[in-house]
Amino acid sequence: MGYDAMANDVSAPAISRDLGKKKRANRSAKLKQCKLDARREQWLSQVKNSGGKDGSMGISPALPSPHRTMSLLRHSQAVLERKSLEREVNVGSGLDGSDSDSPAHSPIPIANMHRKGSSSTSASSGCSIGLCSRSVSDAEEDREEEGKGEEKGGVDDWEAVADALSAVVDHTQDKSDSVEKEVCSKKDEDHQNISRGAFRVSEPEPNRIVHRAWRADDASRPQCLPNLSKQRSFPVNMERRFAPSASVHTGILSVPSSCPICVEDFDVTDSSFLPCCCGFRICLFCHKKILEEGDGRCPGCRKQYDRVPCMENGISGVALSFPCRFSRSFSMSLRS
C-alpha cells in the first residue's frame, strides 16, 4: 500500500536532490551509492515489517510509531533518511564504522537511524521556535534535550519538516540546497553527537550560519520561501536608502538615497519615481520644477522629459497609505 508509494518517492526526490548536491557530493559517496541504496531498501522493508505489526515496535517504546510517521512524512522523510546515509558516507564514513560495518540490520542500527531522524526533526522544530526569540544556544539546548527525549512531539515535528521540505522541493534550486545543507548539518551534528559522543568538531559553526538563514525564513510558512529572499533584502535596501550617509554625495548619480538636485533625502514616493528611462532619479519636487520652470530635460541625459514619466509608481493614495508594502512589490516588479 502506502509503503510501495513511499519506496518510489524515495528515489524521485533523491535524484533531484543529487543534482543540487552535486558539488558537495564527493567521489566516495557516489561509489558507495549502490551499496547505500540496497541497504536503504533493506532497512525500509524492515521498518515496514516491524511497523506493520503495530505502531509500537520492540526497538524502543519511546520512538514515534514508524507507521504513522511514514504516512505523514512520505518522501521528505525518505530524503532525510537518505541525507543521513549520505552524510555518513561523506563525513562520518571514516569516523564511524558502526553503521557501515553492520549491514546486518539488527534493530540497533534502525533505532539509531530513527533517533537520528527524530532528533534532526527536533532540531528543525528548534529552529522554528528559536526564530521567535531564542538565541542559537537556546535552540541548541532545545535540540539536545529533544534529542534525548525524542518521544515528545515527534509526529508534529515531522509534519513541519514534511511541509517545509515539500514546499522547498518545488522551489528554486539554491533554496532547496540551503535547506538541504541545513538538514544535512543537523544530521551531521546529531550523528556525531550520538555515535561519537564528545567528538564535536568546529564544523557546526559555518553550518549554523546557514541554519540561521533558514530560521529567518521559517518565520512565515515555508510556502512563501521564494519571496522571502526578496522581502528580506528589501529592508536592507530601505536602510541603505534612508540611512543618512556621509558618502552619499560621492556617487550622486549611482546612489539613490537623496535627490541629486536638491540633496533632500528621497522618501518612499521619490525612490519609486523614475522620471526618465535613463535611470536618473530626482525627487518629485525637482521634476516638477524642471518641467515648469526649467528646460524640461532630464539632468542625467538631457533628453526631454516625457509628459508621462516612463515609470511612475507609488504616487496613488493607496501607495502612500501602505508605503512599505507597495514599494516592495514595486521593487519586485522592477526586477522581474
Add this chain to the structure above:
Amino acid sequence: MQDNIQSGAAVAPPPPSPGTAIKQSQPVAKGSDAQSVLKRLQSELMALMMRGDPGISAFPEGDNIFSWKGTITGSKETVYEGMVYRLSLSFPSDYPFKPPKVKFENPCFHPNVDLCGNICLDILQDKWSSAYDVRTVLLSIQSLLGEPNNDSPLNTQAAALWDNQEEFRKMVEKFYKPSQ
C-alpha cells in the same frame, strides 16, 4: 572611505561659517527655494572637500555661500602646467536649475577665455544640467585648459597660436599673474 570621513571631519570646522552665512544670505533669495539652494551648496562644499580632487579647490567667499572662490591648477603635460588660476563662482538663486557664473579672476591666455576672464564653455551655458556641480564645473574647466575648442574662440590670438605649443606656453607665462 574611513579616511575620507576622517579628513572630512578634520576639515569640517569651516562649514559652520557657511552655516552662519545662511542667516545673512537668506534675505537675498526668498523662501524655501533659498533653503534648498543653501542645502545643495553646502552639500557640494562638503563633497568637494571630502573628495579632495587634485588641482581644484573652491570655497565660499566670506559669508556669502552664493559666491565662491575657486582655484584650478593647470594639468601636467599641458602648456598650463604649474599655473594656478583663480576663479569666481556666483550662484543664481535658482541654482542648480541655472548654471553658476564662472569667471577667471586672473588673466588666462586661452582660446576660450576672453580678456575679462569670461569662459566660453557649453556646460556653463546651454549644456548646463542641474546634475552638474562645482566640482564637475571646475574639472571641466581644468580639462578645457588642455583641450580648447578652437572653433569658437573668444581669444582668436590664442586660438591661432595653439598649434605652436612652445610659443603658446610663452604667451601663457607672459599673461599669467599669480594671485595677489
